[in-house]
Amino acid sequence: MAWNRKLLRVDLSKGTCKAEPLNMEWAQEYLGQRGLATKYFVEEVDPKVDPLAPENKLIMTTGPLTGTVASTGGRYSVVTKGALTGAIACSNSGGYFGAELKFSGWDMIIFEGKSPKPVYLSIEDDKVELRDASHLWGKTVFQTEEIIKSSHQDPQIRVSSIGRSGENGVLFACVVNDLHRAAGRSGVGTVMGSKNLKAVAVRGKSGSGGALKDAKGFMAATKAAKKVLADNAVTGQGLPKYGTQVLMNVINEMGALPTRNHRDVQFEDARKISGEAMHEKRPTDGKTHLVTNAACFGCTIACGRISRIDETHFSVVNKPQYWGASGGLEYEAAWALGAANGVGDLEALQYVNVLCNEDGFDPITFGATIAAAMELYDLGILTKEQIGLEAPFGSAQALVELAQMTAQGIGFGKELGMGSARLCAKYGRPELSMGVKKQEFPAYDSRGIQGMGLGYATSNRGACHLRAYTVASEVLGIPVKTDPLVTEGKADLVKAFQDATSVFDSAGVCAFTTFAWSLADLQPQLDTACEGDWTMEKLALLGERIWNMERLFNNAAGFTAKDDDLPPRLKTEAAKTGPAKGLVNGIDKMRPEYYKARGWTPEGVPTKETLDRLGL
Amino acid sequence: MKVIFKLYATLQDYLPAEAKRTNAQTLHLEEGTTVQQIIERFALPQKLCHLVLIDGHFVPPGERGTRVLEDGAILAIWPPVAGG
Incomplete structure (x- = not known):
């Protein structure tokens, strides 16, 4: 399949779901996913719209190679006007949800309006309906997926949802699918929450309605491209073994690891939170932090990390629900939760990373906002009484407690939920927010x-x-x-x-x-999959x-x-x-x-x- | 002279066991020792010596044979890696 040639338009205000033919003229000019969904978005939405108003729209979208045998062909994106930034937002996620959406016969879903009550969208091929989500409101991402799979009596349903942070108006809420893959940045989950849309549950049994332009040619092109990935030392060996986290020591050595809200560019404890450290046996239990690597749909790289927290660590000592293996740490999250605020406690970082997945908030913006708050505390602008605890740079205890408060939308967590730009502006020091267009920097100084x-x-x-x-x-x-x-x-x-x-x-x-790939490696795959001359x-x-x-x-x-x-x-x-x-x-x-x-x-x-x- | 020698990712297997926890060991070297001589002394596969840094600065492959280490330098080497 390339395109299914069909989109689903969901009017949440009216509670209606309608099929529309995909605009194939636009597909020739904007391809799919980010390009094509953004074309729909800019044609239909006033640029000056309030991101949290019903007039803002939110599009979940696949690309023509999503759900195919192309390596890594499992991606989907969420396009909207970002709640955090007020700019165009397009957040991309892996996992299995995107491919399942494609298998159900749809290329994209356009959500518009606002539901009068919490709902979730259920898709089983052409059977599409909005269902009551009152029982899901207030639940975490993990709970939501479990309840939906149980109620549908189908463990193969793929779920994309918001957690409590998306309901509570945290401005950097994510849309999380398959438990720990996320359309993470710019507050796309906040927009979803503002529409009272809790989740999308999809099961594709029809496979596909679309055809490949040249099936044999596509098989040959994807096979050749997979060989390029396998033969490349980075995608064939480096990423599967150490994941993105291998960069922690590299970037630190190069003096480009933002530390303590960009006051410094090297972190003395970088090695403790690195990819190498994740491979070492802990003195407490003799186990390694890293359990295994993991792949998204169709991926032949498998860079994902699955890790296990030390059960004796203070963050989880009485919380057995966090003792199992879960997603993380990836480099960006490890940096934002760690070096950005001077915390060199690998277990604490993994726990907070799990909280970010569990309640759906962006660990980059969250970690960088903690860093800003710690600088405000260091300068005496924020006090222990205002925050509710002492929050010096380097405090794993503060990181953990503030993450819990943000996830639950309580105490100072409400202020952190604004992101660093609004937090620093509120306390008179807007220049201390480390970002652009109200979105925080990632892990490179x-x-x-x-x-x-x-x-x-x-x-x-x-x-x-x-x-x-x-x-x-x-x-x-x-x-x-x-x-x-x-x-x-x-x-x-x-x-x-x-x-x-x-x-x-x-x-x-x-x-x-x-x-490993350049456009020259992607081009034959697109040209054999998609009608037209690519x-x-x-x-x-x-x-x-x-x-x-x-x-x-x-x-x-x-x-x-x-x-x-x-x-x-x-x-x-x-x-x-x-x-x-x-x-x-x-x-x-x-x-x-x-x-x-x-x-x-x-x-x-x-x-x-x-x-x-x-x-x- | 003393040089701090660091190996990361899969190359850390070429370090002595006691150095793996820090990815680093101190080398006592003759004056005039080059980067390439260290690579050969530790029997590092050439194709795995992808990212070679002295004090954080990149050393291109063509300069490794002539680039002399100085007292107090930090030499760090990675195989091909990437992240995001």
Whole structure:
């Protein structure tokens, strides 16, 4: 299958579900998933809409390779206007839900309006209905999945849901599927909660309604592409063995590991929370933290981590429900919960990571918000009485208790649930929020990896590493090694990564394939799966078109060039140690170069020539 | 002179057992020792020496044979890895 050629439109206000043919003209211009769903979104939604108003829409969407035999072909995305950012949001997730949605015969689901009471959407092929979710409201992600599977008497149902944080208005709530895979960033779960939509439960028995353009050619193309992944040392060996967490020591050694709210760029306890540490036997129980690796649907890389918390650790000592194996730790979560706030306790990080999955909130934004709160506490702006406990940098106890409070929406957890930008603004120090467009930075300090600063500043969904992962080039030498400490050439590098990633995100495959695949490896898979002529030139143009379409939405929503900027700390406070010692980020030099490379005005607006060239 | 030598990920198997918990050991070296000489001394497979850093700075493959280690340097090596 490529496209099923069918979408489901769910009006939550009226309680109706209607099938519509997929706009195949748009599919030729925007492919699927991120590109095609965003096209629907920008055509149907006022850019100035309040993200939490019924007029905002939320789209769950697959790509043409989702549910196929293409490696990593299990991805789906959630597209909406982000609750955290007010910008276009597109959060991508793996697991098995996306493929199951495809198997049920749908390409995407457009949710609009707001249900008068909690509901969940049940899909069994063409049998689609909104069901009462009163009994699920107030339940965690884990409980919700268990109850739905039990009530439907079908353990093979795949569930995507929000936890309590999405109900409580935590602005960085996720949509979690298959227990520990998440459409994690920008508050897409908050939007889902605002619509009184608790979950989507899907079972696909029909397989597919869509046909591959060239089935034999597709089999050959996917087989060749899998061999590329298997033969590549990163995707064939490095990621399965150590997962993304192998980066903890790399980035620390390079002096680009943001520590204690970006006050420092190296963390003295980085090794204690690293991928290597997860492989070591604990002195307490003789077991390793890591239980096994894991793969999402159709994935031949299997980078996922499944871990087990030390039963004697203070966070779980009287909580046997957390003693079993569960998802994590991945690098981003380990950094945000650990180095970002100076906590070097691996068990505490895993426990909080499980809480993030269990109640559906983004560990990157949460961890970075804790870091901001700890700095406010360190400065005496927040007190023990206000927070409810002592919260110095490095306190695992504070991290654990504040995570529990945020998950449950109680005490100071309500304030943390706003995210760092609103928290720091409330207490008079907005400059201490480490992010862009109200979304917090991920795990790379842009003083030590200059291109990432430009990527963060210009990301259409707020600070994000997945929109332009120049770490691949600046640190790892993929596809070519560039110097992380200089700004020269980074405008073109960021643009190239942004455009190529837009294509991968629209195809239904995982971004991690790009450690081995280029567009030239993806192109034959798309060209044999999808009707039409999918040349390299068409794909390159498509990526750029998607990026500019998102930009136009943000500009219309009120964002300007002033929002393509970094916090003053990264522009004025030099790195204290490591290779970047003495350096700040050169965003003010890179930004105009980037606008020029994009074909935008000095104000960051796409020119008429650019729009004409892209067919926008 | 003293150099701190670090091996990570699958390369840590080439460290002595007592050094694996820290991924590091201190080497006492002759003046003029190059990066390539250390790689050969520890019998590290060349193709696994992907990311070679001295004090956090990347050393390209073509410079390993001539790049001399200095007293107090930190030499760290990784096989091909990536994350996100």
